Amino acid sequence: MAGRERHLNPCRPGCVSLAMTTSLQRPTLLLLAALAALSLAGFAASRGGAAEPTAGASAAKTVTIVSFAFKPGTLKVKRGARVAFSNTSNTTHTATKAGSFDTKGIAPGKSKTIQFNKRGTFAYHCKIHPFMKGKIVVE
Ligand SMILES: [Cu+2]
Numbered sequence: 001m002a003g004r005e006r007h008l009n010p011c012r013p014g015c016v017s018l019a020m021t022t023s024l025q026r027p028t029l030l031l032l033a034a035l036a037a038l039s040l041a042g043f044a045a046s047r048g049g050a051a052e053p054t055a056g057a058s059a060a061k062t063v064t065i066v067s068f069a070f071k072p073g074t075l076k077v078k079r080g081a082r083v084a085f086s087n088t089s090n091t092t093h094t095a096t097k098a099g100s101f102d103t104k105g106i107a108p109g110k111s112k113t114i115q116f117n118k119r120g121t122f123a124y125h126c127k128i129h130p131f132m133k134g135k136i137v138v139e
Helices: 002-056
Strands: 060-066 069-071 074-077 082-087 111-115 120-125 133-138
Touching: 060 074
Parallel strands: 060 082, 074 133
Antiparallel strands: 060 069, 082 111, 120 133
C-alpha cells in the first residue's frame, strides 16, 4: 500500500503537469487549426465569390457621366465585366475607343453597357466632346 503510494506520488505531479500542458496546448492548437481552416475557407469563398459575378456578367460596374466628365476617370475591372456608362448630364455623350468599343450616343438619363472581354487599358473619349477622357483597365 505504502509502497504503491510512494511509487505513484512522484508520477502524479508529472502526470498533472503533462495533463495541464496538453490541456492547454490542445485547445490552442485546435483553435489555431480552426482559425486557419476558417481563414482558408473564407479566402477561397471570397476568391470564388469575386470570380463568379464577372463570369456571370451579372454585376455591372458603372461609369457615370457627370456634366462633361467620366467618373471615375479610371475604372479597373476584371476580364468579362460589364461596364454601364450612365449619362446623368443634360447633353448626349459617347464613350468611344476606336477599334475597341463605342457606346454611340447616350442621351441624357440613359445608359449603355459594354462588356470587356479582353485584358488591357482602354483609353476612351467622347466623340462629341473629345476633351472628355476616361480609362477602363481590364485585368
Ligand atoms: Cu460628350
